[in-house]
Amino acid sequence: METLLTVDDLKISYKSGNYYIKALDGVSFEIKEGESLAIVGESGSGKSTLGMAIARLLPPNAIIEKGRIVMKDIDILNSKPDSIRGKLISMIPQEVGTALSPFHKISTVFEDVMASENKATNILNEASKILAFLGFKDPERILKSYPHELSGGMLQRVLLALAIIKRPYLIIADEPTSMVDAPLRINIVEILNAVRKEFNISMIIITHDIAITPHLCDNIVVMYAGKIMEYGKAKEIIDNPLNPYTKLLINSIPRIKTATRFEVIERKNTQIQFYKGCPFADRCESFMKGICDITIPRYTSLGNRKVLCHLYNDKK
Amino acid sequence: MPVSLRYVIKRIFYLFLVVLGVITIVFIATRIIPAHPEFLWAGPHATEEQLQEARNELRLNDPIWVQYVYFIENMLTFNFGISWSSRHPISQDILSALPATLELAISGFIIGILIGLFLGIRAAVKYGSIIDKFVRSLSISGSAIPVFWLALIFQLILAIKLGILPVGYRIDPNAEILEGFQPITGFYTIDTLIEGKFDLFLDVLKRLLMPALVVSVYPLCLTARMTRSLALETLQEDYVRNMRSWGVKDNVIIRKYVIKAVIPPLIASLGLSFGYALVGSFLVEVIFAWNGLGMYVVHALANYDFPAVIISVMTVAIIYSSINTVVDILHAYLDPRIRL
Ligand SMILES: Nc1ncnc2c1ncn2[C@@H]1O[C@H](COP(=O)(O)OP(=O)(O)OP(=O)(O)O)[C@@H](O)[C@H]1O
Ligand SMILES: [Mg+2]
Numbered sequence: 001m002e003t004l005l006t007v008d009d010l011k012i013s014y015k016s017g018n019y020y021i022k023a024l025d026g027v028s029f030e031i032k033e034g035e036s037l038a039i040v041g042e043s044g045s046g047k048s049t050l051g052m053a054i055a056r057l058l059p060p061n062a063i064i065e066k067g068r069i070v071m072k073d074i075d076i077l078n079s080k081p082d083s084i085r086g087k088l089i090s091m092i093p094q095e096v097g098t099a100l101s102p103f104h105k106i107s108t109v110f111e112d113v114m115a116s117e118n119k120a121t122n123i124l125n126e127a128s129k130i131l132a133f134l135g136f137k138d139p140e141r142i143l144k145s146y147p148h149e150l151s152g153g154m155l156q157r158v159l160l161a162l163a164i165i166k167r168p169y170l171i172i173a174d175e176p177t178s179m180v181d182a183p184l185r186i187n188i189v190e191i192l193n194a195v196r197k198e199f200n201i202s203m204i205i206i207t208h209d210i211a212i213t214p215h216l217c218d219n220i221v222v223m224y225a226g227k228i229m230e231y232g233k234a235k236e237i238i239d240n241p242l243n244p245y246t247k248l249l250i251n252s253i254p255r256i257k258t259a260t261r262f263e264v265i266e267r268k269n270t271q272i273q274f275y276k277g278c279p280f281a282d283r284c285e286s287f288m289k290g291i292c293d294i295t296i297p298r299y300t301s302l303g304n305r306k307v308l309c310h311l312y313n314d315k316k
Numbered sequence: 317m318p319v320s321l322r323y324v325i326k327r328i329f330y331l332f333l334v335v336l337g338v339i340t341i342v343f344i345a346t347r348i349i350p351a352h353p354e355f356l357w358a359g360p361h362a363t364e365e366q367l368q369e370a371r372n373e374l375r376l377n378d379p380i381w382v383q384y385v386y387f388i389e390n391m392l393t394f395n396f397g398i399s400w401s402s403r404h405p406i407s408q409d410i411l412s413a414l415p416a417t418l419e420l421a422i423s424g425f426i427i428g429i430l431i432g433l434f435l436g437i438r439a440a441v442k443y444g445s446i447i448d449k450f451v452r453s454l455s456i457s458g459s460a461i462p463v464f465w466l467a468l469i470f471q472l473i474l475a476i477k478l479g480i481l482p483v484g485y486r487i488d489p490n491a492e493i494l495e496g497f498q499p500i501t502g503f504y505t506i507d508t509l510i511e512g513k514f515d516l517f518l519d520v521l522k523r524l525l526m527p528a529l530v531v532s533v534y535p536l537c538l539t540a541r542m543t544r545s546l547a548l549e550t551l552q553e554d555y556v557r558n559m560r561s562w563g564v565k566d567n568v569i570i571r572k573y574v575i576k577a578v579i580p581p582l583i584a585s586l587g588l589s590f591g592y593a594l595v596g597s598f599l600v601e602v603i604f605a606w607n608g609l610g611m612y613v614v615h616a617l618a619n620y621d622f623p624a625v626i627i628s629v630m631t632v633a634i635i636y637s638s639i640n641t642v643v644d645i646l647h648a649y650l651d652p653r654i655r656l
Contacts, residue, residue, distance in 0.1 A: 085563040090561060091558065102651075103651065109559070112559070113559070113562045162562050
């Protein structure tokens with residue numbers, strides 16, 4: 001399989017008043033064509049920042065300090081956003097209720113999304129076809145509706161249709177399951193899988209919910225404090241997590257805790273970190289004094305797994 | 317239909333209450349000031365007898381509450397009486413003065429909201445830029461300046477210093493004689509066009525422009541301020557970001573989505589904007605020798621012509637309340653989530 005997307009040593013900070021908040025700290029990974037990847041990690045670990053950087057949707061106060069994102073020989077970070085968004089890479093938003101303009105019919109949004117495309121295609125026909133594929137019995141009625149006339153589950157499928165109508169290579173879904181109840185959640189997993197097969201679209205699924213990832217994704221990236229802690233096949237990671245942080249995620253599924261260790265970095269020295277050693281050191285069960293709190297861990301490759309942890313640094 | 321009959325009936329009832337309240341307040345105000353309208357009514361050399369007769373005619377000898385009940389009775393039967401100063405039927409006086417005021421207020425209002433909308437959107441899109449700072453300071457300082465002072469400054473600059481706009485009167489005072497101009501609707505911009513007198517139309521437009529600009533300042537500032545903050549809010553919305561992520565161009569998002577989101581809440585402020593324009597017109601009429609309701613009220617007050625004052629104020633209250641009702645209904649039509 002060919003490589004679709006390469007993210008190489010990406011470093012991103014947010015400017016906030018006189019401070020810089022470091023959100024991504026040297027992130028590298030690859031996605032092959034048709035493959036799907038989960039990005040998991042607790043709140044504040046930089047998942048959304050990574051997704052937005054790839055989709056060219058970072059807010060104006062984000063600063064890309066270093067790194068490259070390449071898709072099919074296109075330098076994503078140095079291309080015009082208009083040539084990327086929707087065409088190469090699309091997003092499915094996290095919040096469903098506020099995702100569409102309350103003043104416009106669904107059909108209007110489809111028309112505007114498709115406005116830059118080949119004029120010969122009948123936009124609403126195309127939209128109806130995709131909506132029908134996503135399980136709507138009466139797509140014409142959906143197109144004539146306003147968002148507030150549709151349920152959460154219906155809206156989610158409409159959003160998915162908007163994301164894939166221009167046939168991008170990659171869609172990024174930020175917390176696709178966070179807003180809906182359990183039965184719908186399974187439904188969405190099924191739909192996403194069906195879309196992947198039918199349209200051969202790669203996916204990045206951003207989620208807190210590591211439990212759903214084996215049903216949806218081939219690979220997992222586990223993030224903590226802007227760093228990738230572990231990367232590998234989804235099944236293998238769930239069955240046998242190597243990094244202590246991944247273990248913690250799988251066992252306890254921590255909620256609401258935030259990676260706070262290096263949130264604020266002083267203006268002049270963006271590169272200086274507040275901690276020494278491993279970002280997860282203070283919460284780690286396998287903490288080794290004199291090692292984890294002093295030296296920065298390196299990535300270790302074990303088969304097709306990559307781990308950032310001192311436990312494996314010496315085992316080579 | 318987003319508007320129910322019940323709602324319309326309710327609003328008509330409110331309108332009635334508001335008008336009653338306004339009449340009552342102005343009625344009381346005119347009766348407690350020490351004034352002697354009978355002197356003007358009876359003429360300069362009236363005898364004590366004639367004065368007494370005048371008091372009887374004007375019902376000034378009755379207790380206030382009797383006068384009040386009598387007055388309300390007349391209002392309810394649409395009997396507006398005659399002006400104590402002009403001795404014409406008040407309704408006729410008002411109908412001939414009102415178009416001048418409305419023409420001025422509506423022009424100022426339209427200029428104000430259009431420019432305000434434009435400036436507000438520009439400021440929000442270029443948040444933090446020089447345009448934004450300019451709009452922000454303009455909208456704050458602009459609404460702090462008294463209208464009459466602004467009117468004098470405009471006259472000083474545009475008419476006296478630069479000489480580009482005429483000042484005073486709604487139309488060339490000789491037009492009636494020289495060109496046989498006869499008002500039909502009372503809106504001179506319309507009348508001159510109906511009569512096909514294009515040069516007169518331009519003259520009317522030129523004379524209208526300066527007072528309209530003065531009147532436009534308050535609605536402009538209000539609209540610019542509201543538009544700016546509403547547009548800033550809208551630009552933060554999830555759906556704006558989502559549409560960007562699906563590749564919708566920024567100018568489409570602003571032209572179509574941001575404006576459409578800004579207008580319904582802005583409509584809600586149009587009532588207030590129009591109120592500003594109406595009051596503004598009242599205040600500048602005297603300065604521009606503009607023969608409207610503002611002039612009429614000033615004249616009526618100077619002559620202790622109380623019924624004329626009360627009924628003029630009542631007219632304004634009715635216009636203002638009706639506009640607000642129309643605005644609410646419009647709001648319901650523009651925002652599919654609202655039902656009235
Ligand atoms: N617009 C912004 N301005 C300043 N700081 C930001 C901004 N967006 C995110 N951050 C900060 O960057 C860090 C990473 O945030 P990010 O939203 O990428 O995390 P996340 O993993 O998506 O979290 P969550 O699971 O809560 O969505 C956090 O410390 C956050 O506070
Ligand atoms: Mg997030």
